[in-house]
Amino acid sequence: MKLAKKKGSVALTVLFAIISVFYVYPIALVVLNSFKKKTYISKMPFAFPNAKSFVGIDNYISGIQKTDLLRAAGVSLFVTVFSVAVIILCTSMCAWYITRVHNKFTASIYYLCLFSMIVPFQMVMFPLSKIANMLHLFNPLGLVFIYLGFGAGLAVFMFTGFVKSIPIAVEEAAMIDGCTPLQTFFHVVMPIMKPTCITVAILETMWVWNDYLLPSLTLDLKKYRTIPIAVQYLKGGYGSVDMGAMMGTLVLSIIPIIVFYAFCQKYIIEGVVAGAVKG
């Protein structure tokens, strides 16, 4: 009985090991092809690079040059870091206020945030891009502002859910001791909210870093591109795609994600679970 169980679990391990190989394979294939001359890539994508097709890091260099990838990475990093920081700071404050102050105004903000979560982006896509243009929000800083607006729904919703579970007595004690609401928020509420901050940060980072459509419609694309826009730009137009540069760019755009995942894996997975339970 015990032996059979053990055999079963070994079989499962082997099975999952095989599936894992299939899971990693598409990415490995791109890495493999990134070292091949471009004419060999679409003709024989499954062949290993050989003496004739191997080009070293040429594809990476041409990918970086054609897409201005380093600058795009800078823009992506700037937008993601600042958007997530601003979203966390502003929406947590807003969520605390609308949970602690009860009136029709705060209630309607809450329900609007809830409502915004089911509205697909296409619904606001065109007006938003025009309004953003009118308000001169076509630079990275403007994009941060738009992300605060469009990302507010989910973040306010999650923070409100958490604030409701904090015993109000702690805050009252702080206020009686002479704290202003601002001091109370930053010294008492914020430290308790840390886990929720991490969850929101993870979810918003995954969204902002990978988002393509919103920045492609609002940014001034002649000056600023994010990484997904840079990748899509390679494909753009009517000419044929430079598959070599494409492979190099794809690999380079995956590397930061893998590094981030390696360091924050625990938080990411916990964040996803916590986010799902509330959402």
Add this chain to the structure above:
Amino acid sequence: MEKAIKRYLPIFVLPTLIAFTVGFIAPFIVGIYLSFCKFTTITDAKVIGFSNYAKVFQDDTFVHSLWYTTLFTIITMVLINFLAFVVALALTKKIRGSYLFRTIFFMPNLIGGIVLGYIWSLLLNGILAYWSKTLTYNATYGFWGMVILLLWQQIGYMMIIYIAGIQNIPGELIEAAKIDGATKWQQLRYVTLPMLRSSITVCTFLTLTNGFKMFDQNLALTNGEPSEKSELLAMNIYTTFYGRPGWEGVGQAKAVIFFLIVGAVALTQNYLSRRKEVQQ
């Protein structure tokens, strides 16, 4: 205390509220208004009543993509949830390398849709080349290409949620069922599944809305080809706006209909599955 906080409205609420108004409320209201107008930008809009909506349903590409998207969403929802659940069940057993497998299966979620699309177009077009076909040969190839891509991307995400759900089931419940003589299948059917209702609710909700709203992967993998036949709804709306001059109003009307569909699906799903959840 409420009174003291109340005066701080400008500091606490205003930044978010202004951004929310610019980023969501105003575009939403303008969007509804524009769906009744003929326009090329917001400032030259003229109200023309319901004729945009009439045109939406005369547009074959929209009707096609509506069915295409519905089918896509149902198939991916069923497959993703089934496979994620099976994998979660297996990985919560004591097997070697369980954490490593979780890590690997979750990874594709962190990669954006555009990059994923190009990764898979290399692989799938490479395979199809043996039959001298490509993903854009016809809409069916594109359809299954997108299904495979979305499965690869999202099984890991849903698996994580199911694993958390399974680990939250109190061990006594399963023990009690065992002592009462329940078979493995009965334990699964009458203990595990009912206890996982809320995970199932969340995962079906996420897969439903993700399927309906998918855009990036569609753009990168098939770009709607051949001749707009592999367009999901989100992409059909996009090409109506930016690919057909003079059709902006119709695009906006499509967007409103899209919003109503997504909203109705989300609310119905939520209502149906919340009703069945076990109270703990």
